[in-house]
Amino acid sequence: CASYPPRALYLPLWAFDLGGGIDYIGEVVEQQDVGFGRHTPRLVRISDSYPVMLRLPIPASRKLSAPFVHLLPGFDLKAMQPYDPRYLADWPAELYDIPMADASLDARSQGYALAKRDMAMQLAPVRLVSASSAGLTVDSFALDLLPIWVTEVTAPEAPSISHLVLINGQTGNIYGDVAAKPSHSGKLPSWLSDLIGD
Numbered sequence: 598c599a600s601y602p603p604r605a606l607y608l609p610l611w612a613f614d615l616g617g618g619i620d621y622i623g624e625v626v627e628q629q630d631v632g633f634g635r636h637t638p639r640l641v642r643i644s645d646s647y648p649v650m651l652r653l654p655i656p657a658s659r660k661l662s663a664p665f666v667h668l669l670p671g672f673d674l675k676a677m678q679p680y681d682p683r684y685l686a687d688w689p690a691e692l693y694d695i696p697m698a699d700a701s702l703d704a705r706s707q708g709y710a711l712a713k714r715d716m717a718m719q720l721a722p723v724r725l726v727s728a729s730s731a732g733l734t735v736d737s738f739a740l741d742l743l744p745i746w747v748t749e750v751t752a753p754e755a756p757s758i759s760h761l762v763l764i765n766g767q768t769g770n771i772y773g774d775v776a777a778k779p780s781h782s783g784k785l786p787s788w789l790s791d792l793i794g795d
Contacts, residue, residue, distance in 0.1 A: 603764065607690035607742035608665055609657035611697060612674055613704035617734035618646035619712050623723040643723060649712050649733060655700040657693035657740060661747070664763050664772055668745065671770040677741050690742055701735050709733060743767070 623643045628636040654669050656662040678684075709730040717725060744766025749759040750773070762773040 603746040603748040605688045605766070606745055606747055607685070607688055608661060608745055609691060609693040610669075610741045610743050611655040611657045611693075611695070611700040611704070612677075612739045612741050613653050613655065613701060613708075613735055614737045615649055615651040615653060615704065615708040615733060616736040617732045618648050619709070619716065619728050619730060620644075620646050620732050621716065621720075621728040622726045623720060624726055625723045642726075646732060647712065647716050647720070647728075649708065651708050651711065653704045653707055655695075655703050655707075657695050657700060658691045659694055660691060661761075661763070664761055665745075667772040668743075668763055668765050668770060671765045671768050672743055673767065674741065676767070677743075680742070684742070688744065693740065697738060697740075701738065704735065705730065705733055 621644075623645075625641050625643060626638050627641050629639040631637050652674065654672070654674060656665050656669075658665075712733070713725070713728055716728070746764040746766060748762050748764075750762055751757070751759050760773055762771065764771050
């Protein structure tokens with residue numbers, strides 16, 4: 598296969614810490630004692646707040662954002678080093694083009710969806726009737742630079758088509774658009790396995 602030398606690159610990432618809570622109204626069926634050992638079901642309405650504490654990564658650049666999302670779970674954001682201009686001496690960095698305000702709206706939307714999913718499991722047997730994200734807050738945010746390597750490869754059977762390959766600079770995890778399409782044997786194509794040492 599033909600390939601291009603991997604290029605080192607930092608991609609910008611907004612990291613948001615969300616807190617506060619989700620105000621909700623729920624319903625639960627309780628058994629009411631009506632005497633003589635008899636019970637009758639009674640629907641009870643509950644109003645409370647579900648606490649939220651999340652850290653969410655949001656890509657800060659539209660360039661490569663779609664494939665970059667596949668690498669994000671592999672990064673340990675807590676291990677990120679504080680910014681030092683010396684890190685940029687040999688690695689170019691992509692400038693962010695998604696404003697923090699826009700990214701924070703995405704973070705709140707994703708955080709709300711995640712919290713509602715967790716609420717359905719944690720609050721059972723309470724049935725969620727309504728919920729509000731008004732109490733969900735962005736407690737802090739940071740702009741991180743995540744190290745990756747970028748390259749392109751072409752397969753012998755289709756030399757006119759290039760495939761993007763991204764490598765996590767922190768863990769070595771690899772994402773490529775061809776990696777999601779294994780051969781009929783269930784394995785990666787031999788030319789890609791040779792390239793990435795799989």
